Amino acid sequence: MPEFKRVGETLVHQGYIWHVAVAEFVAPNGTTFTRDIVRSPGAVGIVPLVFDAEGNASTVLVKQYRPPYDAEVIEIPAGMRDIAGEDTAEVARRELIEEAGLIAGNLELLAETYPSPGMTDSVMSIYLATDCTPTATNRQGPEEAYMEILHLPLFEALAMIDSGEICDAKTVTGLLLAERRLRSADAS
Structure with a gap:
């Protein structure tokens, strides 16, 4: 199966429990894309x-x-x-x-x-x-x-x-x- 790769992440908001990051990825075909991710302790x-x-x-x-x-x-x-x-x-x-x-x-x-x-x-x-x-x-x-x-x-x-x-x-x-x-x- 082709692989996705995370190449970077920038913190955009640090909250009390959660924080929000914008992460950059490379798709299997070489295309780069970004996603907002809420980081949580669970x-x-x-x-x-x-x-x-x-x-x-x-x-x-x-x-x-x-x-x-x-x-x-x-x-x-x-x-x-x-x-x-x-x-x-x-x-x-x-x-x-x-x-x-x-x-x-x-x-x-x-x-x-x-x-x-x-x-x-x-x-x-x-x-x-x-x-x-x-x-x-x-x-x-x-x-x-x-x-x-x-x-x-x-x-x-x-x-x-x-x-x-x-x-x-x-x-x-x-x-x-x-x-x-x-x-x-x-x-x-």
């Missing part, structure tokens, strides 16, 4: 599952205001990898406590995804959290201060994907992977 999302006495799965989601959309968005608990060197599993544990007030007894990596490969190098690590116990939340920032915690049967959350009430990519991916994991566990 993020984590967590699908907490809780089971009732009959074994029915519920999940905990958050509904919070998202300025880019000027709307409230229903999501799995999630957060940026904003502490240098922190392992993604530790970020997941911290964010689950901060946003949902849950301590994960078990944490399992479901997937690492590229949320928007045409514009950022961000990697989203999505975890499944089980054996969760309640604790106090530790919300950060104005959006989290006003977020709502939603406890929903998993089948209801999945139906909200179908109805368009849940549009967030990490949430759609996480819920579908969690449901798939449960089905494969039931089959064995």
Whole structure:
């Protein structure tokens, strides 16, 4: 397969967490081109599952205001990898406590995804959290201060994907992977 080569990159904006660069590339045919790239430390999302006495799965989601959309968005608990060197599993544990007030007894990596490969190098690590116990939340920032915690049967959350009430990519991916994991566990 022919190779693309990155030949340079210029920082055009340095933000608190992200920065924007303009990078120059050479295509396999020798043509040069530039692309804007948002450089990101990445993020984590967590699908907490809780089971009732009959074994029915519920999940905990958050509904919070998202300025880019000027709307409230229903999501799995999630957060940026904003502490240098922190392992993604530790970020997941911290964010689950901060946003949902849950301590994960078990944490399992479901997937690492590229949320928007045409514009950022961000990697989203999505975890499944089980054996969760309640604790106090530790919300950060104005959006989290006003977020709502939603406890929903998993089948209801999945139906909200179908109805368009849940549009967030990490949430759609996480819920579908969690449901798939449960089905494969039931089959064995």
